[in-house]
Amino acid sequence: MTADIPNDVVDDAPLLEVRDLQVEFRTKAGVAQAINGLNFTLHSGETLAILGESGSGKSVTAQTIMGILDMPPGHIAGGEIRYRGEDLLQMPEEQRRKLRGMDISMIFQDALSSLNPVLPVGWQIAEMFRVHLGFNRKDARARAVEMMQKVGIPAAEKRVWDFPHQFSGGMRQRIMIAMAISLDPDVLIADEPTTALDVTVQAQVMSLLQELQMESRMGLILITHDLGVVADVADKIAVMYSGRVMESADVYTIYARTAHPYTKGLLDSIPRIDAEGEKLKAIPGLPPSLTALPPGCPFSPRCEFATELCREERPELREIAPGHRSACHHAEKIHAMSEEAQNEPA
Amino acid sequence: MSPRDPFENAETVLEVENLVKHFPITQGIVFQRQIGAVKAVDDVSFQLRRGETLGIVGESGCGKSTLAKLLMRLEQPDAGSIFFRGEDFLAVRGEQLRRLRRKIQIIFQDPYTSLNPRMSVGDIIAEPFKVHPEAKPAQGIRNRVKELLEVVGLNPDHINRYPHQFSGGQRQRIGIARGLALNPDVIILDEPVSALDVSVQAQVMNLLDDLQKEFGLSYIFIAHDLSVVRHISDRVGVMYLGRLAELGLDEEIYSGPAHPYTQALLSAVPVPDPTLRGQREQIVLKGDPPNPADPPSGCRFRTRCWKATELCEAEEPELTFHPGIGQLAACHYADTNEDVVAS
Numbered sequence: 195m196t197a198d199i200p201n202d203v204v205d206d207a208p209l210l211e212v213r214d215l216q217v218e219f220r221t222k223a224g225v226a227q228a229i230n231g232l233n234f235t236l237h238s239g240e241t242l243a244i245l246g247e248s249g250s251g252k253s254v255t256a257q258t259i260m261g262i263l264d265m266p267p268g269h270i271a272g273g274e275i276r277y278r279g280e281d282l283l284q285m286p287e288e289q290r291r292k293l294r295g296m297d298i299s300m301i302f303q304d305a306l307s308s309l310n311p312v313l314p315v316g317w318q319i320a321e322m323f324r325v326h327l328g329f330n331r332k333d334a335r336a337r338a339v340e341m342m343q344k345v346g347i348p349a350a351e352k353r354v355w356d357f358p359h360q361f362s363g364g365m366r367q368r369i370m371i372a373m374a375i376s377l378d379p380d381v382l383i384a385d386e387p388t389t390a391l392d393v394t395v396q397a398q399v400m401s402l403l404q405e406l407q408m409e410s411r412m413g414l415i416l417i418t419h420d421l422g423v424v425a426d427v428a429d430k431i432a433v434m435y436s437g438r439v440m441e442s443a444d445v446y447t448i449y450a451r452t453a454h455p456y457t458k459g460l461l462d463s464i465p466r467i468d469a470e471g472e473k474l475k476a477i478p479g480l481p482p483s484l485t486a487l488p489p490g491c492p493f494s495p496r497c498e499f500a501t502e503l504c505r506e507e508r509p510e511l512r513e514i515a516p517g518h519r520s521a522c523h524h525a526e527k528i529h530a531m532s533e534e535a536q537n538e539p540a
Numbered sequence: 541m542s543p544r545d546p547f548e549n550a551e552t553v554l555e556v557e558n559l560v561k562h563f564p565i566t567q568g569i570v571f572q573r574q575i576g577a578v579k580a581v582d583d584v585s586f587q588l589r590r591g592e593t594l595g596i597v598g599e600s601g602c603g604k605s606t607l608a609k610l611l612m613r614l615e616q617p618d619a620g621s622i623f624f625r626g627e628d629f630l631a632v633r634g635e636q637l638r639r640l641r642r643k644i645q646i647i648f649q650d651p652y653t654s655l656n657p658r659m660s661v662g663d664i665i666a667e668p669f670k671v672h673p674e675a676k677p678a679q680g681i682r683n684r685v686k687e688l689l690e691v692v693g694l695n696p697d698h699i700n701r702y703p704h705q706f707s708g709g710q711r712q713r714i715g716i717a718r719g720l721a722l723n724p725d726v727i728i729l730d731e732p733v734s735a736l737d738v739s740v741q742a743q744v745m746n747l748l749d750d751l752q753k754e755f756g757l758s759y760i761f762i763a764h765d766l767s768v769v770r771h772i773s774d775r776v777g778v779m780y781l782g783r784l785a786e787l788g789l790d791e792e793i794y795s796g797p798a799h800p801y802t803q804a805l806l807s808a809v810p811v812p813d814p815t816l817r818g819q820r821e822q823i824v825l826k827g828d829p830p831n832p833a834d835p836p837s838g839c840r841f842r843t844r845c846w847k848a849t850e851l852c853e854a855e856e857p858e859l860t861f862h863p864g865i866g867q868l869a870a871c872h873y874a875d876t877n878e879d880v881v882a883s
Contacts, residue, residue, distance in 0.1 A: 247737040362828045363600075392599035392764065394825045397808035401824060419738065422767075422810030426817060445814045463742035465771030467794065467809050473749070474771070476742035480707050 207279075208235040209413045210259070210298075210381050215273035217254055217437075219484075220266060226484040228254045229437040232273070233511070238380060239411040243424040243445070245460075246434035249481055252417045255434075256385045259415075260300050261290050277381070296326055299379035303386035305366035309358040315369045316342070316354030322376045341372040345402060364395035368402065375406055382407070383415045388423065400427060421464055425449060433457050436482060436492035439511055443518040450536055453520040453529035455497045491522070499524050545789055547589045547774060551625075553725055553758045554588040554611070554644075559620035561606055565833055578833045580606040581617070582782040585859070588726065593752065593759040595773030595790065597766055597805070601832055603782040604762045608730045611760065612646050613637075625725075642672055645724040649731035651711030655703040661714055662699040665689070668721040675722050688717040693747060709740035713747065720751065728760045733768060745772060766809050770794050778802045781832050781840040784859050788867020796876035798862065798869040801841045803877045821879040839872070847873045 217229040229251045236242050246252040257263040259275055261282065275282040277298065282290060302308040310318055319341055320334035329337065335354065342350035345368040358366055367387060374382060384403065388396040404427060407414050418424060424431060425445065432442040433456065441454035452458050462475035479496040482488055488495060494504040503523050511521040514529055522528065562577035580603040588594050598604045609615040611622065613629065622629040624640055632640055648654040655664055665685045669676050677684035686696035692713040703711055712732060719727055729748070733741040749772065752759060763769050769776060770790055777787040778799065786799040797803045804823040811820070825844050830836055838856050842848035851872050859870040 247739060364828055393766065393808045394599065394804055395828065396810075397822070397824050400810075420810070421738070421812040425812045425814045426810045428814075449812065449814050460738055461812065463739050464812055465742075465745070465767045467767040467770055467806070467811060474742040474746055476746055477739035478743070480709070480740070 207237075208276075209238050209278065210236040210415075211274075211276040212255075212259070213274045213276070215255070215258065215275065216271040217251070217258055217263070218269050218271050220269055221485070224485040227437055227487060228268075228484060229258070230487075231438055232434075233439065234432050234442065236381065236413040236415060238413050239407070241407065241414045241416055241427055241429045243416045243418060243428035243431045244434055245418060245421065245424055245431055247419055247481065249436075249484065250434040251437035252419075252434055253385055254437075256300065256383045256415070256417050259381075259383060260294065260298060261287075262300075292326075295322060295379065296377045297379055298381045298383070299374040299377070300383040300385065301367075301370050301374045301387050303389050305363065305370045305390075306358060308370060309366065311358055314355045314357055315361070316356075319369065319373050319376060322373060326377055337376070338372075341376050342369070345369070345372045345375075345406075346398075347372075362395075363391055364398060367391060367395075367399050371399070371402065371406070375410070375412075378410060379412060381413045381415065383417065385417045386419070387416070389418070389420070396423070403427075421460065433460070436487060437484065438492070438521065439519075440493065440522070441518075441520045442511070447515075447518050451518075451529060451532045453514050453518060453525040453532070454522050455499050455524070455528055456493045458528060458532065459496075499528065545775075547592045550589040550591060552587050553590050553625060554760075555621075555623040556587070556611070557585045557621045557623075559584045559607070559610060559622065560618045561603075561610055561615060562618055576833050579603075579782045579835060580832065581610060583620075584779075584782075584784055585620075586777060586784070586787060588758050588760060590725075590758055591752065591756050592775065593761050593773045595769035595776040596760065596762045596779060597764065597769050597776060598779035599764060599805075599829060601781075601829060602779040603832070604779055605730055607779075608646065608728050608760070608762055611728055612644060613641070638672065642668075642675060642722040643724050644726045644728065645719040645722065646728045646730060647712075647715050647719045647732050649734055651708055651715055651735060652703075654715055655711060657703055660700050660702055661689070661694075661706075664703070664714060665717050665721055668718060672722060684721070685717075688720055691720065691751070692717045693743075707740075709736050709744055712736060712744050716744075716747065716751070720755070723755070724757070726758045726760065728762070730762045731764070732761075734763065734765065741768070748772065766805060778805065781829060781835050783840060783870065784868075785841065785871070786867060786869045787859065792865075792867040796865075796878055798865045798867060798874040798876050799841075799871045800845050800847050800873075804844075821877075839870075841871075847871075849873075 212232055212234050215229055215232040219226040219228055244252045244255060270283060316335060316338045319338035323329040323334040323337050339350050339354050347353060347365060347368055388399050391399060416428060428445045430444045431448045432439045435456050440456050459477040463477055465474060477496055482492055490505040490507055491509050494500040509521045509523045511519050513519050514525045559581055560583055561581040562579050564574045565576040566572040567575045596604050610617050629640060662685050665688055666681045669681050686699060689696045694710060694713055733744050736744060761772055773790050776790045776793050778785045780801050786793060786802045797806055804825045807821060807823040827844055830843055836843050838854050839852040842852040857870045857872045859868050862869055862874040865874060865876055
């Protein structure tokens with residue numbers, strides 16, 4: 195049974211469709227199930243946020259879609275990733291390489307270690323045009339300067355020969371973005387694009403990404419752990435835990451009427467800038483080891499609502515309201531609780 | 541309508557006045573000559589009172605970690621004074637310095653690199669007693685270590701385990717236990733929860749809160765995350781390029797920031813509530829912070845400030861009170877702005 199996130203934002207055919215994806219890592223300590231049956235769809239012009247803590251499988255998801263997962267130890271155990279209807283996992287490597295950069299592109303968290311330190315940034319951006327479109331050096335460089343201007347790098351013509359270390363963190367991230375969007379991709383995957391940046395610079399980079407998306411109507415997959423950034427930019431959210439989607443819905447539903455105890459716990463445990471500090475409601479315990487997942491719901495050992503059923507049977511991701519899916523046996527109860535909290539006068 | 545300061549009458553534990561630390565930039569290999577200085581901390585003054593938490597926020601490179609090192613006397617300041625309970629912390633030497641050092645402890649950001657991987661947890665937490673044998677607990681070191689493990693919410697039976705056997709949040713608890721070992725009065729927390737996941741971060745922050753109440757500790761909480769700082773602090777200082785831009789009660793600063801930099805900082809923090817999209821005034825600053833080795837003349841923020849005039853270029857504003865504003869602000873045109881804060 196495949197369940198995907200229904201889409202209320204755009205109605206055309208999905209750009210990217212992930213179905214029942216399973217990825218494992220075969221290590222000496224055993225098989226770590228990094229992704230266990232992941233489903234989602236992405237439409238053009240849409241921002242899907244994949245939200246999760248470390249070890250929830252969000253970066254592995256990004257790497258699998260891009261086809262840059264280290265294999266071995268990684269191993270795709272099942273599922274499909276359809277881009278415009280075609281399964282990427284069945285495609286020959288030659289064809290996938292053509293898609294990479296042209297159609298599906300990615301921004302990494304750490305721009306300093308993702309850029310080549312011994313080559314000028316202009317050369318690295320121009321490489322996209324030379325390799326994929328066969329531009330000559332001169333034309334490619336002209337386009338690189340254009341891209342640098344587009345992402346707001348001042349004095350781009352002069353700085354095109356500068357090396358990555360000569361740029362600040364925010365500027366480096368802009369260069370990464372310039373590389374990623376240079377060939378006008380349809381899908382952009384941003385893996386924690388602003389985590390390493392200061393707040394004021396984070397705001398600059400996020401608004402740049404939003405502008406670019408508005409302009410080209412690309413689908414954006416934003417991978418992050420930051421509930422604040424997500425609330426500002428996402429259209430829909432998939433909350434991941436232990437390699438599966440725990441809850442998915444549009445952004446307003448997730449924050450106001452969550453139907454999963456994990457999402458509820460996350461929302462309760464963040465300190466708010468617009469509210470005075472009382473005691474935070476922390477989620478007790480730690481995420482389970484991926485080599486030894488509990489037989490039932492992976493969140494059950496930390497869940498205050500867990501019952502015998504949760505410990506024995508793994509809950510499926512099911513629709514509890516139009517467009518709102520939750521993988522919890524007690525989803526209705528949680529949903530009613532958050533509904534009630536919403537209606538309470540503040 | 542100014543909010544009350546709950547620590548108004550509390551004893552001053554730490555008094556910092558006009559603290560300055562410049563790092564020289566040198567050129568040449570054999571004959572080194574100084575060609576400039578990074579003004580990491582430049583004329584910073586504040587007081588810390590018993591039981592209080594002073595939050596220091598700022599972006600990378602603003603000098604907040606250097607400030608922590610100065611307060612620990614891990615770096616020697618170029619000018620200024622630090623008084624710990626009336627004693628001149630910078631003048632004391634030898635035995636007296638060792639005695640004072642016991643009272644100020646630090647907890648670091650990265651729980652992976654701040655614990656020696658070859659030492660067992662018991663040895664890590666007992667190490668302060670080796671350095672300060674006079675502080676040896678009466679009930680025996682091992683019993684005290686077990687007690688400390690319990691205080692920070694770890695299993696005392698894990699005393700013989702090694703750091704790699706613990707998760708990030710648990711390691712941070714080990715660091716906290718080590719910081720508590722000598723019964724300090726002041727704990728300096730340098731980004732203590734930045735490396736942790738949200739759900740674990742809340743656990744550690746609650747623990748810090750409980751410990752403060754239980755032992756009457758004073759905290760200096762250094763962080764870049766404004767939400768975290770608001771949650772834990774009683775007063776907040778905002779740093780920019782080595783100077784305090786604004787200092788006051790957290791309520792004053794978060795509900796009516798007076799310095800343009802604080803306003804920009806607060807407006808840039810994403811609030812985890814999608815219904816507030818477009819409701820707040822967003823100030824997106826242009827450019828990056830300037831090079832601390834070569835700060836702009838006059839007000840350091842003027843190159844990114846929308847209010848800057850010739851006065852700002854000519855004259856550096858003092859951190860002082862302004863009419864109608866409860867907190868201290870270092871701006872010629874300080875004026876509270878409530879629109880940047882969601883409420």
